[in-house]
Amino acid sequence: GAVVSQHPSWVICKSGTSVKIECRSLDFQATTMFWYRQFPKQSLMLMATSNEGSKATYEQGVEKDKFLINHASLTLSTLTVTSAHPEDSSFYICSAGWLGADTQYFGPGTRLTVL
Amino acid sequence: AQTVTQSQPEMSVQEAETVTLSCTYDTSENNYYLFWYKQPPSRQMILVIRQEAYKQQNATENRFSVNFQKAAKSFSLKISDSQLGDTAMYFCAFMKPSGNTPLVFGKGTRLSVIA
Numbered sequence: 001g002a003v004v005s006q007h008p009s010w011v012i013c014k015s016g017t018s019v020k021i022e023c024r025s026l027d028f029q030a031t032t033m034f035w036y037r038q039f040p041k042q043s044l045m046l047m048a049t050s051n052e053g054s055k056a057t058y059e060q061g062v063e064k065d066k067f068l069i070n071h072a073s074l075t076l077s078t079l080t081v082t083s084a085h086p087e088d089s090s091f092y093i094c095s096a097g098w099l100g101a102d103t104q105y106f107g108p109g110t111r112l113t114v115l
Numbered sequence: 116a117q118t119v120t121q122s123q124p125e126m127s128v129q130e131a132e133t134v135t136l137s138c139t140y141d142t143s144e145n146n147y148y149l150f151w152y153k154q155p156p157s158r159q160m161i162l163v164i165r166q167e168a169y170k171q172q173n174a175t176e177n178r179f180s181v182n183f184q185k186a187a188k189s190f191s192l193k194i195s196d197s198q199l200g201d202t203a204m205y206f207c208a209f210m211k212p213s214g215n216t217p218l219v220f221g222k223g224t225r226l227s228v229i230a
Contacts, residue, residue: 032215038158043206043220051215091158101214102148102167106160 002028004096006107013084014115021079021110023094029074030096034104035067038091050077084114117142117209121221128197129229135182136192136224138207144168146212149183151192154204154223163205166190197228 003026013019023033032051036044048064050056050071058064066088068080077096081088091111097104118141128134140149151163166174166183173181178195194201207221 034217041225043222044160044218046217049217093158093160095160095218097214097216099213099215103150103162103165104210104214104218108157108159 002026002096002105004030004094004105004107006094006110008110009108010111010113012113012115015085016083018080018082019084019112021081021092021094021112023077023079023096023107025075025096025105028096028105029098030077030105031074031098032096033071033077034095034097035069035077035079036093036095038093038109040091044093047079081112084112086114088112089114117144117147117211117219119207119209119219119221121207121224123224124222125225125227127227127229128194130197130199132197133193133195134197134226136194136205136207136226138190138192138221140188140190140207140209140219142188142209144211148210148212149181149190150208150210150218151179151181151190152206152208153201154206155200155202160206164192194226199228199230202226202228 005024007022035047048056048058056069071077093109094107095104120139147168149166153161182191204223206223208218
């Protein structure tokens with residue numbers, strides 16, 4: 001089956017620093033990748049949709065200058081949390097798909113803790 | 116816009132018994148996919164079962180089956196012979212008929228299987 005990896009799985013950083021999270025499709029080409037954020041005991045909240053080679057489309061309320069998304073290749077998308085603050089602490093999950101697919105494939109998630 | 120509603124925040128079931136999780140959705144689309152995902156404490160999203168809207172036959176995967184009522188926009192999940200490993204959050208999700216569109220999730224149901 002299709003596999004999506006995320007790196008790192010857990011990151012702790014100081015307030016004011018930037019953190020990059022990678023999402024890779026290991027055995028398929030993902031024309032589209034999605035980034036979700038999940039707070040404890042809550043559902044997944046879509047942050048943005050990224051298509052390979054195009055600018056990401058952000059959901060309402062998501063600061064595009066704070067959450068930088070790059071999808072430079074068909075197998076890699078990155079989410080950079082710039083000038084992170086404690087309120088950015090959360091669980092970030094990516095998923096990947098392509099036109100015509102009948103499902104999407106999820107990465108294992110990244111736990112971000114900002115001190 | 117599509118919405119997905121899960122009206123049961125928490126449920127519990129005795130080991131070996133059967134439990135049904137409810138999900139309703141709203142959409143103007145005629146073709147789409149519906150999913151049930153399991154999220155155990157590891158927080159990895161695991162696909163439990165998928166239903167294609169144009170298929171009248173209810174999907175089944177081993178102990179998991181759905182009752183898909185398209186006219187009523189209802190999509191419930193039945194877990195038979197519940198096992199301790201079924202303890203998790205369960206999310207109902209909707210997807211337009213292509214993997215390059217985002218999933219719309221319900222708020223989830225926390226299921227506890229009791230020995």
